[in-house]
Structure formats: C-alpha cells, structure tokens
Amino acid sequence: MLAQQKQEILELLQQAVHPLLEGSELTPNILLERPRDPSHGDIACNIAMQIAKPLKKNPRELAQAIVSALLAQNNALISAVEIAGPGFINIRLNSSAKQSIVKLVLQQKNQFGRGIIGLGKKVIVEFVSANPTGPLHVGHGRQGALGDALAALLEAQSYEVTREFYYNDAGVQIGNLATSVQARAKGFKPGDAAWPESAYNGDYIAEIAQDFLAKKTVSAIDGAPVIASGDVADLDSLRQFSVTYLRREQDIDLMAFGVKFDNYYLESSLYLDGKVEAAVDALKAVGKTYELDGALWLRTTEYGDDKDRVMKKSDGSYTYFVPDVAYHIVKWQRGYTQAINVQGSDHHGTIARVRAGLQAVDAGIPQGYPDYVLHKMVTVMKDGAEVKISKRAGSYVTVRDLIDWSGNGDVEKGRDAVRFFLISRKADTEFVFDVDVALARSDENPVYYVQYAHARICSVLAQYSDDDAVLANLVSVDLSPLTAPREALLLAKLAEYPEALQRALEELGPHQVAFYLRDLAGELHSYYNAERVLVDDIPTKMARLALMLATRQVLRNGLALIGVSAPNKM
Numbered sequence: 001m002l003a004q005q006k007q008e009i010l011e012l013l014q015q016a017v018h019p020l021l022e023g024s025e026l027t028p029n030i031l032l033e034r035p036r037d038p039s040h041g042d043i044a045c046n047i048a049m050q051i052a053k054p055l056k057k058n059p060r061e062l063a064q065a066i067v068s069a070l071l072a073q074n075n076a077l078i079s080a081v082e083i084a085g086p087g088f089i090n091i092r093l094n095s096s097a098k099q100s101i102v103k104l105v106l107q108q109k110n111q112f113g114r115g116i117i118g119l120g121k122k123v124i125v126e127f128v129s130a131n132p133t134g135p136l137h138v139g140h141g142r143q144g145a146l147g148d149a150l151a152a153l154l155e156a157q158s159y160e161v162t163r164e165f166y167y168n169d170a171g172v173q174i175g176n177l178a179t180s181v182q183a184r185a186k187g188f189k190p191g192d193a194a195w196p197e198s199a200y201n202g203d204y205i206a207e208i209a210q211d212f213l214a215k216k217t218v219s220a221i222d223g224a225p226v227i228a229s230g231d232v233a234d235l236d237s238l239r240q241f242s243v244t245y246l247r248r249e250q251d252i253d254l255m256a257f258g259v260k261f262d263n264y265y266l267e268s269s270l271y272l273d274g275k276v277e278a279a280v281d282a283l284k285a286v287g288k289t290y291e292l293d294g295a296l297w298l299r300t301t302e303y304g305d306d307k308d309r310v311m312k313k314s315d316g317s318y319t320y321f322v323p324d325v326a327y328h329i330v331k332w333q334r335g336y337t338q339a340i341n342v343q344g345s346d347h348h349g350t351i352a353r354v355r356a357g358l359q360a361v362d363a364g365i366p367q368g369y370p371d372y373v374l375h376k377m378v379t380v381m382k383d384g385a386e387v388k389i390s391k392r393a394g395s396y397v398t399v400r401d402l403i404d405w406s407g408n409g410d411v412e413k414g415r416d417a418v419r420f421f422l423i424s425r426k427a428d429t430e431f432v433f434d435v436d437v438a439l440a441r442s443d444e445n446p447v448y449y450v451q452y453a454h455a456r457i458c459s460v461l462a463q464y465s466d467d468d469a470v471l472a473n474l475v476s477v478d479l480s481p482l483t484a485p486r487e488a489l490l491l492a493k494l495a496e497y498p499e500a501l502q503r504a505l506e507e508l509g510p511h512q513v514a515f516y517l518r519d520l521a522g523e524l525h526s527y528y529n530a531e532r533v534l535v536d537d538i539p540t541k542m543a544r545l546a547l548m549l550a551t552r553q554v555l556r557n558g559l560a561l562i563g564v565s566a567p568n569k570m
Contacts, residue, residue, distance in 0.1 A: 002104070002495050005097060006032060008077055009043060016069035017047055020062060026054055038489060041082065041090035042098070048087040059087030098488065099479040101495045105550035106475040113498045113557055118159030122335050125151045127342035128254070129166040132246040133177045134200060136253045138378045138433070139344050141399040144259045145422035146375060147342040149510035149562045156501055156561065162336070165261045166327065169243055170268045171320070176200065177246075178239040184209035185232045201395070208245050212238060220247035222264045253399050258415050258563050270326050276318060279326035279361065280311060288360040303356035321350050325357035332358075332365050339370035340508065345428065348374055373508050375427040382435040406438040416564045420447035423562055424514040441570070446518055450555065451567055453521035457552040458568040460533050464545055474546040481540040482547060486527040490551065493523045497554050501561075510562060517558045524551055 013030050021028075028050050035044045048063035055062070063083045070081050070091075080092040105112045127147025130140050147163070154161045180199035188194045190201040199205070211218070212228040218241065219225040226244040229237035254260070270276050280296070283289050288299050294314035301308050311322050331339050341347075351372055358365045380387045380397045382405060387397055399418070406421075407414025417438040424446060425431045443449050465471060482491065497516065504512035533544040556566045 002101065003498060005077060005093070008075070009091065012070055012073055012075055012078075013045060013047065013066070015073070016066045017051070019069070020051065020055070020065060024055060026051055034492075035090060038492070040084060041080075041092045042492070043091040043093070045089045045091070046087070048089060052087065063087040063089050095480065095483060098491045098495070099482050101491055102479055102482070102546050102550045103475060105494060105553050106546065109553060110557055110560070112553065113501050114156045114158070115498070115502070116158045117502075118154060118157040120160075121337065122160045122162070123154055123338040123340065124162045124164055124331055124334075124336040125154070125340045125342065126164045126166055128250075128259070129168070129343070130250060131168045131173055132243045132250065133173050134202060134246065135204060136250050136399040137396040138380060138399065138402055139375070141257065141402060141418060142375050142378055142422045142427075142431075143342045143344070144254065144257055144399070145419045145563070146373060146427055146510055148259045149419075149423050149513065150340065150342065150373065150508060152561045152563070153501060153505045153510060153513070157505060162263055163261045164263045164265055167247070167264060167266045167268075169266050170271060170323070174239060174243060177242050178235055180205050181208045181212060181242045182232055182235065182238050185213055185238070204246075204249070208242050211245065212241050218245045218248050220244050220264075221251040223247070256403055256411055256415065257399060258419065265327070267323055267327070270323050270330070275326040275330055276323050279329055279357070280318075280322065282329075282361045282363075283311070283357065286360060286362050298353075298357060298360065300353055300356040303352070303359050305352045305356055309353050309356075321353040321357070324350060324354045325361075328354060328358055328370060329361060329363065329365075332363065332369070340373060341370050342373045342375070342427075345374045345376050347372070371508065373427050376430045378422070379430070379432045380435065381432055384436070387435075402433065402435075405435045408439060412565060416451070417445075417447050419563045420450070420514060423510045426509060426511050446514070447564065448570070449525075450517045450521040450559065451565070452570050453524045454552060454555045454559070454566045455568060455570040456528060457524070457548045457555075460528075460548055461545065461552070463534060471545075471549055474542065474549050477542040477546050478539055479543050479546060481537075481543040484531055486523075486530045487544075487547065490523045490527050490547065493520050494550060494554055497558070513558055513562055517555065517562075520551070520555060520558070524555075 009032060010030055017028070017030065028047060030045065030047050033044045035041055048066055049059045052059035052062055060083060066089060067081045067083060070078065077093055077097050078091060079094045082090045082092075084090055125147055127143045127150075128136070128140050129143075130136055136144075151161045151163050176196070176198045177200060179196050183194065183196055183199055184206050186194075189206075190199070213230055213232075215228045215230040217225050217227045223244060226240050228241040231237065280289075283298060288302070289311065290297050290299070295310045296312035297308045298311045299308055309321065310319050312318055328339065355367070355369065358369060359367060380402065389395060389397075402418050403411060403414035405414070406417040418433075421433055421438060422431070437445050438447070439445075441448055461471060482488075497520075500512055500516040504510055531544070533541065533548060535541050535544070559566045
C-alpha cells in the first residue's frame with residue numbers, strides 16, 4: 001500500500017471512528033497493518049478492540065459501526081470491508097488501487113522509494129576508521145558495507161550526507177608499527193630474540209620494510225607523497241612511510257569494495273590544531289573535572305556513567321576517549337546536527353564517556369549525540385572449516401581475502417557477495433560468512449537469488465524487445481488484467497518498498513533492505529513459476545510485461561542502495 005493510499009484510509013477511519021468517541025476523552029492512535037494471511041484482505045485494523053474497553057462497549061458492535069460508516073463513504077479505494085474474530089477490521093482495496101503501483105514505479109524509475117524528510121539536514125556518517133597499522137580485516141568490511149548503505153539510505157531521503165574516515169594515526173599503536181618495520185628492515189623476523197614483543201607479525205611488515213629500504217615513494221588518496229629515507233635509524237621517516245603505505249593499501253581495498261569517502265580526518269590533527277587541549281580546557285572551565293592521584297578525571301557519573309573516568313594520566317598522556325570527545329565537538333562545530341558512528345561492539349564502553357564529555361562542555365550538543373551502530377564480528381567459513389588467519393595479515397582474514405575468495409578471482413562478483421552478506425543480518429548479531437555459500441549458484445545464496453531474479457526479468461523483457469524506447473511505452477498500458485493471486489502478491493510487495501526504506505532508516509538498519517530484496521525476489525520467482533508472461537492474449541501480455549519492468553526497476557533501486565550490481569545475465 002502506497003503512503004498516499006495509507007493516509008487516505010487513515011482519514012476515512014478517523015471520520016468513521018470520531019462519532020463513536022463523543023463524550024469521551026479518548027484520542028486513539030489508529031494503526032494499519034498488513035494481514036498475515038493475504039486472503040484476509042489488504043489492510044487490518046484493531047481500532048474497535050482498542051476503544052472497546054474504555055468505552056465499555058462490545059468490540060464487534062463497534063467494528064460493525066465503523067464498517068458501516070466506511071462503506072457509506074463510498075470511497076473509490078475500498079472494494080470491501082469485513083469483520084474478523086473479536087473485532088478486527090479487514091479492508092480490501094480495489095484492483096485498480098493495487099495495480100497503480102506499476103505505473104508509479106515506471107514513472108519515477110530510480111527515484112521510486114526516495115523521500116524528502118531529510119531535506120536541508122546535514123548528517124555525517126563515520127565508518128571503517130581503521131588504524132593505519134595493517135590491512136583491513138573482515139570487521140572493517142562489515143563496517144564498510146553497513147556505513148555505505150546507511151549513507152545511501154540517508155541520501156535517498158534527501159539528507160546532505162558526508163562519509164568520513166577517521167584515521168587513528170596517533171598513539172602507541174603507530175609507534176609499534178614503526179618499530180615493527182624497523183626490526184624487519186634490520187633483518188629480524190617474528191620469533192627472533194631481537195623481535196619486539198609488541199610488534200606486528202604479518203608479511204605486510206616485511207613488504208613495507210623492503211620498500212622503505214628501496215627508498216620508494218608512496219601516497220594515500222588524500223595526502224602528499226612520502227619518500228622513504230632508507231635509513232633504518234630514522235624512526236620518523238619509518239613512521240611516516242609506514243602509515244602512508246598502509247593508508248594506500250586500505251585505499252586500494254576500499255576501491256575494490258566499492259566504498260568511497262568524502263573526507264578523511266586525522267586524529268593527529270586534533271593535537272596539532274589544539275582541539276584536544278581546547279576540549280580539556282572547556283571541561284575544566286565548567287567545573288566538570290578534578291585531580292586525583294596525579295591524574296585529571298572527568299565527572300562522567302553525572303551523565304549516567306558507572307564511574308568517573310581518567311582524562312589525563314599521571315604521565316601527561318590523554319586516555320583514548322579524550323580525542324574522541326574533541327573530534328565530536330569538531331563535528332558539531334562543522335554543522336552536523338546528526339552524527340552516526342558505525343563501529344565494532346568493542347567500542348560500547350566508550351559511548352557513555354564520549355556522550356558525557358559532549359554534554360559536559362555545555363556547547364548545546366543534544367543528549368544522545370552521536371548515534372552509534374555497533375556491529376559484532378564475523379566468523380569466516382571456507383571449505384567447511386573456520387578461517388582465522390590470513391598469511392599476509394598474520395592473524396586475521398582481510399577484506400581482500402574475502403573478496404577474492406567469494407568471487408573466485410572476479411572482483412565485482414566477490415564485492416557483490418561480500419557487501420550483500422555483510423549487511424544481511426542486523427548489525428548487533430553475530431554473523432557466519434560462508435564462502436562456499438557465497439560461491440553457490442543456488443537459492444541458498446541470497447545475493448545470487450536476488451540477482452537471478454533481476455536477470456530472469458531481463459531475459460523475459462529481451463524476448464519481447466531489446467529496445468529501451470519500446471519498453472518505456474509500457475508505462476501507458478492497461479493494467480486491469482493483473483488479477484491473478486500471484487500478481488496481487490507481487491504488486492503488494494512492490495508497494496512496500498518506500499516503507500521498507502523508511503523503516504531501515506528509522507532503525508539505522510540497512511539489513512532491512514536486504515530482507516526486502518530477498519522477499520521481492522521470492523515473490524518474483526513464485527510468480528514466474530506460476531504464470532506465463534508472454535501469453536497470446538495481448539492485453540494480458542502487455543500488463544504482465546509492465547509488471548516485470550516495474551519489478552526489475554525496484555530490484556535495481558534496492559541493489560544500488562547497498563552497493564550491489566544488477567546483472568542482466570547470470
């Protein structure tokens with residue numbers, strides 16, 4: 001049911017219910033639902049049961065009064081209204097109302113499902129934000145798929161969206177990276193007595209060391225080229241070269257993954273520009289800090305935390321949540337009234353501290369800023385066994401591994417599988433990524449199942465015409481022949497698309513798009529198996545071709561939102 005039709009039905013019900021409420025102070029919220037059993041109708045409403053107890057009346061009698069008032073309105077949308085059980089009201093829409101979705105899709109094309117609720121609003125989505133200390137792992141891949149799809153959902157509702165990558169290029173881990181490369185450059189390897197205990201052990205460290213000694217030049221997507229000095233004693237050069245080398249590697253992985261960012265923000269800039277110090281000074285100025293045991297503490301318990309937190313340790317270094325507070329103050333100052341962070345579930349402990357810091361500075365930042373989408377890690381299965389180690393990374397499966405395995409060397413196929421799979425479950429649930437399933441050409445593979453639905457439609461349409469201009473004329477055909485049961489189900493599923501996108505955005509859950517696409521593909525396959533499209537009867541054939549074209553368009557729209565291709569052939 002389309003939003004306009006839903007609103008019209010709501011208004012009709014409100015008019016029907018209003019006389020029954022005279023003399024009472026009731027202001028019921030009328031809810032419309034889709035019956036679980038399609039044979040019960042198109043819309044179900046429990047308003048009669050909702051108001052029966054406070055009005056002290058029989059719910060079926062109230063339902064009958066509401067039904068009589070609805071039918072008396074003689075609205076063109078409604079074909080029948082029935083009462084079920086203790087007082088459910090089931091409404092059936094006219095066939096023409098249900099068929100109208102086809103024309104709407106064909107008119108709006110790739111704009112179908114989009115809205116304007118975010119018009120004039122700025123939102124920043126931060127995701128991946130990997131430390132530049134190694135290749136991107138599968139967790140980063142899940143962030144990339146979730147964050148990019150979430151940004152696309154926001155854009156579909158007319159938000160002005162910025163995709164941002166925050167580089168944690170300051171701190172102990174960067175020092176460990178530099179000493180790791182230095183040790184490799186000196187000829188040491190993991191297991192040697194001189195190998196640093198905190199060193200990174202992957203083969204990529206040896207690759208960086210080799211290029212450093214060769215005095216090569218590297219550059220990241222948003223930075224100036226860095227030339228290696230080749231001097232193993234030059235720790236500053238080692239650090240700069242190693243960080244830039246790995247940023248470039250991550251850029252390559254993200255490009256293969258089809259993820260692009262609008263902006264890159266360096267943690268180090270927060271220190272260089274005095275933003276961290278300014279945030280600390282602001283917290284001191286409003287009396288939200290105190291000193292104890294040589295450390296500076298933030299009164300986070302005033303904002304719901306279970307205990308106060310150290311901001312500045314006795315050795316003068318800041319704890320890791322302090323630059324996060326400074327960074328989010330900067331986000332607010334940049335005009336982002338909504339900020340969404342897609343991060344691993346291991347960041348859960350920082351949420352209260354960051355939000356407490358933002359509230360404490362008294363800068364007008366609302367409670368609950370920023371929003372968080374926390375995801376659990378991914379278990380990778382291949383050849384029936386769990387995969388835990390990538391030779392190149394040393395201790396984890398990389399995004400590049402997953403793309404290569406899932407596509408059998410075909411980057412686009414691998415990207416499609418990885419992106420679809422990694423958003424196909426709610427972010428806060430654990431997920432098993434089975435490479436064998438990703439490679440399967442069967443209904444068991446969800447991305448294949450959806451893409452095959454699109455390719456199947458392309459095949460049918462090509463049998464009629466391969467001329468886009470001819471297909472475009474289907475927008476004007478008579479849709480009245482679309483009365484078969486399977487056609488009704490497919491039409492209803494097409495009409496759900498805009499609401500599915502809104503629901504996904506409200507929940508910050510792109511998995512809802514994957515759920516919808518699988519359901520739509522299922523309806524298409526069932527329809528294809530139940531009815532012939534290219535029948536002899538011309539009006540029926542033309543109406544079914546129009547239905548196929550509309551279904552293809554919605555599949556394309558949904559797949560594009562989650563960064564997955566819509567192939568014409570499989």
